[in-house]
Amino acid sequence: MTNALRFDPIRLPEACQDLRQEVRAFLAEEMARGTFGPGKETSPEEALEFSRRVGARGWIGMTWPKQYGGQELSFLERYVVTEEMRIANAPVRPFFAADRQSGPTIIRYGSEALKQAILPRIVKGEASFCIGMSEANSGSDLFAAQARARRDGDGWRLNGAKIWTSNAHLNDFMIGLFRTSPATTQNRRHGLTSFVIDLKTPGIDIKPIGMMSGTREFNEVVFNDVFVPGDNLLGEIDGAWKQATSELAYERSGPERFLETYDALRDLVALAGPEPDTRMAEGIGRLVAQLHTLRRMSVSVAGMLENGVEPVVEAAIVKDLGTVWEQALPHRVRTLAALHDDEGDGGFEERLNQQMRIAPKLTIQGGTTEILRGIIARGLGLR
Amino acid sequence: MDNSELVAQTASRIFRDHADAQEIILSGNEDWRVALWSAIEGAALPAAFLTEEQGGFGETRAEVYAAGFAVLREAGRSALAVPLAETMLAVWLLAQAGMEAPGGAMSVAPADPRDRIRFREDGSLEGRARRVPFGMAVDRIAVLASRAGQRIVALVDPKDCTERVGRSLALDPTPTLTFDGVQPIAQAPLPDDFDPQDLMQMGVAARAALISGALETVLDLSVRYATERVAFGRPIGKFQAVQHMLARLGGETAAAVSAACSAADALATGQPAEALLLEVAAAKIRCGEAAETGTLIAHQVHGAIGISDEHVLHRYTLRALAWREDFGGESHWALALGRAVCASGTDALWPLLASR
Structure with a gap:
């Protein structure tokens, strides 16, 4: 058990803090040129241009092998870039998923041909990914997936539908989970296989799903006899459950798992002003203390990744604590702001309302709270 | 193995031999204190925060602080009820003025x-x-x-x-x-x-180390109990409701350990004043929250036996909660941190959080 609770205090090396300054300067430049910023709707084209410039800086796939265009830098350096982009609300959509999980999965499980074809494009900011796991009747219960892949010559034919696929309408590729055999009575996780799918392939229909926050993000992706070349297979046929769980470890512990509603705190501190009353100051102090501890835990997990550990339980703990916190944050901010006389800049309430519309999804995406607690319980030896 | 691990191992052995919670309860008297304190002094644990120059064991401040806080985490794991942390802090304070203990x-x-x-x-x-x-x-x-x-x-x-x-x-x-x-x-x-704050900050980090250690034992006790106690025909740890409570206890314990270790490391390595305030306040506040949530979960999982005086659980849960009070409560530190954050303004908050 004590293993699950290492969370050693990592000190970011000097090189990381130098890099941080570079990233901040770059982002300030991008804001100055109008790529993104408060009140600015970044278009998909602008986001793609931004993505290419980030790639040119060498900030996508930083930890990957040089032979595929990576820099072989540390997970801590990647962490610094990720958190600075997140805190600035930079339009990272075109490269975020690929950098975080699709790329590392391809490096680990992809064919050589696939690696050479795709990784350098991700690094340049020119190949974006979405994640095709959920289906209408398969959410947290990943192994209930019904969408099928059957052999067709050297390749595969895909049929079925994936749902809640973030940004599929803007992305180039999907890593999708498909059934290649029925589950066995001994192992209900058996029979699923992972593929890299080019979303421009004929037979793919991407339909938008509206969200309560008004954000255009989710899609249903329907596959109608879609051909996938054999080289696009990831890992073991029928054995994708092994790799799906390790992919999720990358997905769970990053700064995006507690900073999603950070703007609410930023707004509150601005509203409070330099001399807040006791109630406001104490409330802000508590929130900052909680956030700091979450970040230190998350940095610690990045340190474990750097040391070659696969911190599945630690990552689950960070995501559980982090998403519950960021979900509650706008509501806490609302309570603290309630007795404040000044109404701020007028946009305060509107922005807070939007945070509260987004909040429910934070403990659902990338592994629900219930699933995470199951993983932690297993780590504790209860399963 | 580095110095801090060695010292912590020595401390752990002493606490196991002389401060076993069950034996203390069964003894029904206070005689155990004598042998325990004599072992603590024999191993020179009160000098754990001192460098060789000051009469302690390590070469650098970073090294001896790491060792000292590791000893206190062990003390927390044993719910130590003798004034070791207090003596270590007193010895440290005397040493700051060049005085011998x-x-x-x-x-x-x-x-x-x-x-x-x-x-x-x-x-x-x-x-x-x-x-x-x-x-x-x-x-x-x-x-x-x-x-x-x-x-x-x-x-x-x-x-x-x-x-x-x-x-x-x-x-x-x-x-x-x-x-x-x-x-x-x-x-x-x-x-x-x-700065008089230096004593308060050392005190808070010491208490945080103790709380985090106590919660580690509270977690271990609770998981063990859940795998042994059978109800409705199976160990209660097989019920999802209980698993999720224990997962939360695990998360709270992890947060306390992380906050305590981070503050200890910040004091050991030396940080700018604002960063130290953030670290210390975070350890105080987060360990306090973890103590509240974690101990209540542990008692809920243990059911009635956990609140009996003969069971060891209360030695850990009550101390984890009691240790919150010393060197300023959570509200004191939250207020200090909140005021500092607001005085610096909203644009300074992220650079502060990301400073290490």
Whole structure:
């Protein structure tokens, strides 16, 4: 058990803090040129241009092998870039998923041909990914997936539908989970296989799903006899459950798992002003203390990744604590702001309302709270 | 294995041999304290925060602080009910003024950031200190006092003080001591760069280490109980409702461990004042929250047996909760941190959070 609770205090090396300054300067430049910023709707084209410039800086796939265009830098350096982009609300959509999980999965499980074809494009900011796991009747219960892949010559034919696929309408590729055999009575996780799918392939229909926050993000992706070349297979046929769980470890512990509603705190501190009353100051102090501890835990997990550990339980703990916190944050901010006389800049309430519309999804995406607690319980030896 | 791990292992062995919670409860008396304290002094644990130069074991401050806080995490894992943390802090405070520790058990005052103790013109002390841990049960108290703006460490015999009896949640002594007219046994000035906050920050980090260690044992006890206790035909740990409660206890414990280790590391390595305030306040606040949530879950999982006096659980849960009170409560530190954050403004918040 004590293993699950290492969370050693990592000190970011000097090189990381130098890099941080570079990233901040770059982002300030991008804001100055109008790529993104408060009140600015970044278009998909602008986001793609931004993505290419980030790639040119060498900030996508930083930890990957040089032979595929990576820099072989540390997970801590990647962490610094990720958190600075997140805190600035930079339009990272075109490269975020690929950098975080699709790329590392391809490096680990992809064919050589696939690696050479795709990784350098991700690094340049020119190949974006979405994640095709959920289906209408398969959410947290990943192994209930019904969408099928059957052999067709050297390749595969895909049929079925994936749902809640973030940004599929803007992305180039999907890593999708498909059934290649029925589950066995001994192992209900058996029979699923992972593929890299080019979303421009004929037979793919991407339909938008509206969200309560008004954000255009989710899609249903329907596959109608879609051909996938054999080289696009990831890992073991029928054995994708092994790799799906390790992919999720990358997905769970990053700064995006507690900073999603950070703007609410930023707004509150601005509203409070330099001399807040006791109630406001104490409330802000508590929130900052909680956030700091979450970040230190998350940095610690990045340190474990750097040391070659696969911190599945630690990552689950960070995501559980982090998403519950960021979900509650706008509501806490609302309570603290309630007795404040000044109404701020007028946009305060509107922005807070939007945070509260987004909040429910934070403990659902990338592994629900219930699933995470199951993983932690297993780590504790209860399963 | 580095120095801090070695020292922590020694401490762990001593606590296992002489401070076993079940044996303490079964003994029904206080005799265990004598052998435990003698083993603690035999291993020189009270000097754990000192460098070789100051009469301790490590070469650098970073090294000895790491060792000292590791000892306290072990002490927390054993719910240690003798004034080891207090003696370590007193020895540390004396060393800051170049004073040698007299030996025996000690405590420190003030232990509440709102209290001030001053020298009178006749050389005696004046002022009171609330909640001095183990106040009358120690041989000496290291008092942080001031005289005309100069900070001075004064060594005091608690028998010379006036006591108002106080007990912590865990029933350990925490009297309020009044120092009016008390003549110090010894005294020495502190260097000019010593901030009275330094003592409070060391105290908070010490308590955080203790709380995090206690929660680790609370978690272990709870998981073990859940795998052994059978209800409705299976171990209760097989029920999802119980699993999720224990997962939350695991998360809270992890947060406490992380916050305590991070603050200890910040004090060991030295950080700018604002970053230190953030680290220390975060350890105070997050360990306090973890103690509340975590101990309540542990008791819920244990059911009725956990609240009986013969079960060990309360030795850990009540101390984890009691340790929140010393060197300023969560509200004190939240207020200090919140004011500092607001004074620096909203654009300075992220750079502060990302400073290490």
